[in-house]
Amino acid sequence: MTDYTIKDKVAIVGIGETRYYKAGQSPVSEFQLALEAIQKAVADAGLQVEDIDGFASYSDDRNDPVRLAAALGVPQIQFSNMHWGGGGGGVAGAVGNAAAAVVAGYAKHVVAFRALAQGQFGRFGQGHAGARVRGPMAYSMPYGLMSPAQMFAMRTQRFMYEHNISQEALCGIALASYKHAQQNPRAIMYGRPLTRESYYNSRWIVEPFHLFDCCLENDGAAAVILTTTERARDLKQKPVYLMAAAQGSGYRQWTAAHNDPDYATSNFKTLAPRLFGMAGITPKDVDVAQVYENFTGGVLMSLVEHGLCSAEEAEAFCTNGNLEWPNGGLPLNTSGGNLAEAYMHGLELVLEGVRQMRGTSTCQVKDAQVCLVAAGPMVAPVSDLLLRN
Amino acid sequence: MSVEHVTTVSYLPEGMPLPAPMPDGLDAPFWEGTKQHKLLVQRCKTCGSFQFGPEWICHKCRSGELSWVESSGRGKVYAFERVWHPVHKALKERGPYLIVLVELPDAGNVRMVGNLLGDPQQDVKIGDSVEVVWEDHTDVTLVQWQRI
Ligand SMILES: [Zn+2]
Numbered sequence: 001m002t003d004y005t006i007k008d009k010v011a012i013v014g015i016g017e018t019r020y021y022k023a024g025q026s027p028v029s030e031f032q033l034a035l036e037a038i039q040k041a042v043a044d045a046g047l048q049v050e051d052i053d054g055f056a057s058y059s060d061d062r063n064d065p066v067r068l069a070a071a072l073g074v075p076q077i078q079f080s081n082m083h084w085g086g087g088g089g090g091v092a093g094a095v096g097n098a099a100a101a102v103v104a105g106y107a108k109h110v111v112a113f114r115a116l117a118q119g120q121f122g123r124f125g126q127g128h129a130g131a132r133v134r135g136p137m138a139y140s141m142p143y144g145l146m147s148p149a150q151m152f153a154m155r156t157q158r159f160m161y162e163h164n165i166s167q168e169a170l171c172g173i174a175l176a177s178y179k180h181a182q183q184n185p186r187a188i189m190y191g192r193p194l195t196r197e198s199y200y201n202s203r204w205i206v207e208p209f210h211l212f213d214c215c216l217e218n219d220g221a222a223a224v225i226l227t228t229t230e231r232a233r234d235l236k237q238k239p240v241y242l243m244a245a246a247q248g249s250g251y252r253q254w255t256a257a258h259n260d261p262d263y264a265t266s267n268f269k270t271l272a273p274r275l276f277g278m279a280g281i282t283p284k285d286v287d288v289a290q291v292y293e294n295f296t297g298g299v300l301m302s303l304v305e306h307g308l309c310s311a312e313e314a315e316a317f318c319t320n321g322n323l324e325w326p327n328g329g330l331p332l333n334t335s336g337g338n339l340a341e342a343y344m345h346g347l348e349l350v351l352e353g354v355r356q357m358r359g360t361s362t363c364q365v366k367d368a369q370v371c372l373v374a375a376g377p378m379v380a381p382v383s384d385l386l387l388r389n
Numbered sequence: 390m391s392v393e394h395v396t397t398v399s400y401l402p403e404g405m406p407l408p409a410p411m412p413d414g415l416d417a418p419f420w421e422g423t424k425q426h427k428l429l430v431q432r433c434k435t436c437g438s439f440q441f442g443p444e445w446i447c448h449k450c451r452s453g454e455l456s457w458v459e460s461s462g463r464g465k466v467y468a469f470e471r472v473w474h475p476v477h478k479a480l481k482e483r484g485p486y487l488i489v490l491v492e493l494p495d496a497g498n499v500r501m502v503g504n505l506l507g508d509p510q511q512d513v514k515i516g517d518s519v520e521v522v523w524e525d526h527t528d529v530t531l532v533q534w535q536r537i
Binding site: 138153257 | 488499501524
């Protein structure tokens with residue numbers, strides 16, 4: 001059956017990102033940011049722009065591959081793909097789709113990218129401005145349930161209730177991200193450490209989320225380039241191989257008005273077994289993890305649903321520095337991630353996974369061989385990658 | 390229902406988006422029901438399954454023969470949240486408010502979102518018993534909840 005997977009057939013060979021800006025502060029357009037990140041990834045790989053023949057993104061990225069290809073002077077597009085679904089559910093999905101295209105022979109060098117300058121368009125966190133709302137949102141929006149934080153706090157509250165988990169677990173996740181950002185000069189929160197006291201003193205956004213449980217909003221762009229394992233060997237960087245990729249969603253997830261039969265979930269329950277099965281490893285083999293944080297509650301559930309700890313162990317697993325580099329049992333979001341590096345809609349987590357496997361992270365986990373990238377939590381579909389060096 | 394609870398005082402300020410039926414008619418019976426102070430949930434005529442939000446077919450047996458049945462409007466808090474940060478302009482001066490996700494045991498445990506009326510700082514527990522309160526607006530009625 002291994003013949004029918006992408007395992008070990010594809011490598012990430014180049015990564016690129018722009019400078020990360022505070023929201024609304026990019027001096028250039030979102031499209032320019034996309035162009036810059038892609039060109040940097042090409043240069044990092046030791047390729048030429050002319051080698052790029054495929055594009056993949058997610059969450060309705062506005063930067064159309066046809067316009068990108070025209071602007072870049074790419075000779076031909078052989079693959080272009082958008083992963084359905086909102087939020088960060090498509091981060092690993094876009095990379096997985098790019099990998100599938102490479103393995104299928106549709107294209108040779110596919111770029112997965114994301115560019116964001118929300119201020120030039122509209123922000124994610126703002127409520128619906130219309131006077132009337134129809135469809136599934138009509139069952140929640142009139143009651144003031146309209147933002148991502150509000151949608152996900154409800155699930156998190158239920159998960160914490162079912163498993164008797166306290167605020168400490170969420171605090172521990174936020175502290176790890178901020179600690180790692182202090183090592184990373186790219187990070188928006190570099191030089192701005194977070195203490196347990198300032199976490200608890202920060203305002204509530206929606207219980208159980210304090211301000212520091214919520215992702216940042218930033219301007220910037222990031223890109224990665226994938227090609228076959230054979231081609232990767234001749235390129236500039238040490239290849240980072242895909243052991244597995246998975247995307248999807250469980251039974252009736254995101255049914256209208258929060259009617260998902262299994263409600264208190266990050267939606268990874270059906271993916272994680274497929275992911276580890278494809279890779280032929282177990283969760284114990286994961287040395288470092290990059291887990292998408294729209295909100296810390298989703299990270300908590302993701303860790304459990306990937307088998308990195310049980311729900312009963314989750315609070316202990318997330319506290320006492322266990323998620324912190326260099327001494328914790330599982331260093332998490334070692335660049336600072338969406339909470340403290342920058343919100344590149346999670347694609348920065350893939351870049352950090354690649355750095356960990358290359359051995360070039362600013363919080364380099366010693367002898368790290370396997371990195372999990374989990375993207376989405378609590379949305380549908382969600383997606384996963386397992387990277388190795 | 391023994392006593393019908395109705396309010397014309399909106400829990401959230403004026404200016405919040407109000408519901409309107411879907412143009413394809415799928416949920417028109419639900420919103421017509423709330424106007425008449427009836428809490429209607431879809432039920433499959435073939436296999437008896439309940440579902441909410443409405444759909445064109447039954448998720449269990451895929452029958453297209455669906456009816457609308459009335460719930461007593463008594464439920465239990467399945468999850469809740471206290472919102473502090475306003476994301477809509479109408480909520481800027483509102484202060485915290487409570488949203489509950491209510492499970493309806495007499496309708497296959499389907500869930501509905503609403504506000505929990507009363508003090509927004511009140512202590513809420515998952516499992517608390519609540520009943521429906523009809524919040525009447527000019528041409529539409531919202532489904533709200535209060536403790537029993
Ligand atoms: Zn049926």
